[in-house]
Amino acid sequence: MLVRKNIAGELYRIITEKGWDLPLNKIQVEQPPRIEMGDFATTISLVLARKLKRKPLDIAEEISKEIKLDYIDTVTPLPNGYINFFFTKDFLSDSFSELLKNSKDFLSNHSGIGKKALVEFVSANPTGPLTVANGRSAPIGDTIANLLELQGYTCDREFFINNMGSKAQKIAASVFYFYELQYDLNPETPEEMYPGDYIPELAKKLKDKFNNSLILEEKAKAIEETKTFCLHEMIKEMKQDLENFHVHFDNWFEESSLHDGYLEETYNILTEKNLTLEEDGAKWLRTTTFGDKKNRVLIRSNGIPTYLMGDIAYHRNKLERGYDLCVDVWGADQSHVKPLMWALNALGFKSSQLKTVTFQLVHLFKDGKEVKMSKSDGNYITLRNLLESVGTDVSRFVYLSRSNEQHLNFDLDITKNRDPKNPVFYAQYAYTRCQGIKREAESKKVSTPELISDIELSLLNQPSELQILRHFSLMPEFIDRACFALAPHMITQDIQLIATDFHTFYEKCRVVDENNIPLTKARLLLVKGIETMLKTLFNLIGINAPEKM
RNA sequence: GCGCCUGUAGCUCAGGGGAUAGAGCAUUUGCCUUCUAAGCAAGUGGCCGGGGGUUCGAAUCCCUCCAGGCGCGCCA
Secondary structure, eight states: OOHHHHHHHHHHHHHHHTTOOOOGGGOOEEOOSSGGGOSEEEOHHHHHHHHHTSOHHHHHHHHHHHOOOTTEEEEEEOTTSOEEEEEOHHHHHHHHHHHHHOHHHHHOOOTTTTOEEEEEOOOOOTTSOOBTTGGGHHHHHHHHHHHHHHTTOEEEEEEEEOOSSHHHHHHHHHHHHHHHHTTTOOOOOOSSOOOSTHHHHHHHHHHHHHTTHHHHSOHHHHHHHHHHHHHHHHHHHHHHHHHHTTOOOSEEEEGGGGTTTHHHHHHHHHHHTTOEEEETTEEEEOGGGGTOSSOEEEEOTTSOBOHHHHHHHHHHHHHHTTOSEEEEEEETTOTTHHHHHHHHHHTTOOTTTEEEEEEOOEEEEETTEEEOOBGGGTBOOBHHHHHHHHOHHHHHHHHTSSOTTSOEEEETTTSSTTOTTOHHHHHHHHHHHHHHHHHHHHHTTOOOOSSOOHHHHHTOOSHHHHHHHHHHHTHHHHHHHHHHTTOTHHHHHHHHHHHHHHHHHHHHOOOOOTTOHHHHHHHHHHHHHHHHHHHHHHHHHTOOOOSOO
16 A cells, blocks of 8 residues: 555545545645654645644645544644644554565555556667676666566566668678688778777677688678678677576567568558658658757658667557557667657557656766766776676665766776675665674574564564664555656665664674563564565675675 | 756755755774674764745755756767
8 A cells, every 4th residue: 555645545535524625636645754753744724724724734634634544543733734644553564464474565566556657778789799888777677677567567578679771781791801801811801890899809700600601702691691690690699698697588579570561561651641852862750840959850861760760660560569658768868769759659559658768978987086978989897898897786685776867986996896885885774784693593593483473563662663663664655656757766775774774783782682581572573574574675686795704 | 148957064966845054084082701893882073055935844946047968970
């Protein structure tokens, strides 16, 4: 149950019964800044005061008398107009026991049951290795997919392979140049030479596979074969990097699969909607209709479709595959998002079906200085370098520690594997300490009870213990928000808070005490709950829960 | 010039219109014969970029200015 909505609904009922006209969406229920102010609060009396020309306190008192919610213990109207709500102890106990029974079920809002979702992310051009910049997309998309699965969605993770673009053509030309060099052929330098060590390396692999057979072929055909080979190799490398990053894609969708009449069909639909025009030999999307400063090319004058055209067709295909929700994770440098959205709305995409998440650039810092990167001149740090340097857990955690919309500063000095200042260790250490407590209990022959009872819960009355129970009781609300906002960083942030709650409890409350078995058992249950919660959240963001550190 | 994003403690950043704006790092001071001190407790530190507006109430919404990042191709 989502308490906030439930309280809002109750307030709406009372207000409506009293004939004080106020829409449900104007009824704000919030979490107070301090625990003395209760578990939830509303300022609805302040909104009503002016309307009804009455004192806020009078209204607050009148509303408070009517509140009938079994999980609310006390309702306190305050002179300043606030109404504070306090949970019953049973509610904390029930929440906690649900967490122990099935943590995923406890945290889920079940909104995705029976629905299909697709998260498309990374989708990097297969013309070079994954970098720390496009690598940011991986944990973001993966965690969003995990969140959707938690809410009950059947969720596919998809990587769109742009294998029809001119960049793929250019990389093939560059590789073929190095291939020919290996036979001392004095080849013509391609117009646009791709930088990076991996180009000559691909040429070597190409030679290993084909020997000199490509030289004997007609050049256009040879380059086509080179392209197919290079794309295959690059995708293999990216797959490997992503698996090492604990990101697994269900589908690798090739753009070329849309080129069998599907693009034309999509274009024709847009034409039927009067959204295209022909000019200068090219075919255009009429984006000026939507306030764009110029129209966008869909089919070039040479007949080759643009990336935008391909992406429109690709998204039409997603819709036709019957997904209830599609999430796209975009880099901030993607400039065609708006034209894409205009076209998709025209094709019948509802905004509730398609959500986009954009993420900003990554800046790397080493030895206190920024490491400048530029993909166009081949000077960048690969995702593989990053994983080798700091590891998967640290990378994922740091990538997910900031809002997507925020530029990310990735400090390699702090995130080196064994540095105790590393933020991920703080959280993992909390989990490890739980394991330590369990080991201690086992060595003293004290077992953790299977189920919670009221008697056990009532023994947990220290502030640090109640803080944890209260925090956990609000977790379903929190996950619901994080999922709705498609904001994985919220999970990472909250993991830190839970770890703090736990570490405080650890210092204040000795768990294993042979002279007080009932209390020991109650606290062992609390530890079990913390461990369960941490592990569930670690799984969501894709990091390990270590038994020992 | 246009579009998107950002501006909050010395640094890196959280803050879905609400009460006294928070955390980590840095710094200062305490705490290990007891479940891992990779920890805890406390202290220092803020005209929330400037200015207007909406509101009972603004870090949050709107306008404007300033500063930074990214993007503005018949590239992807």
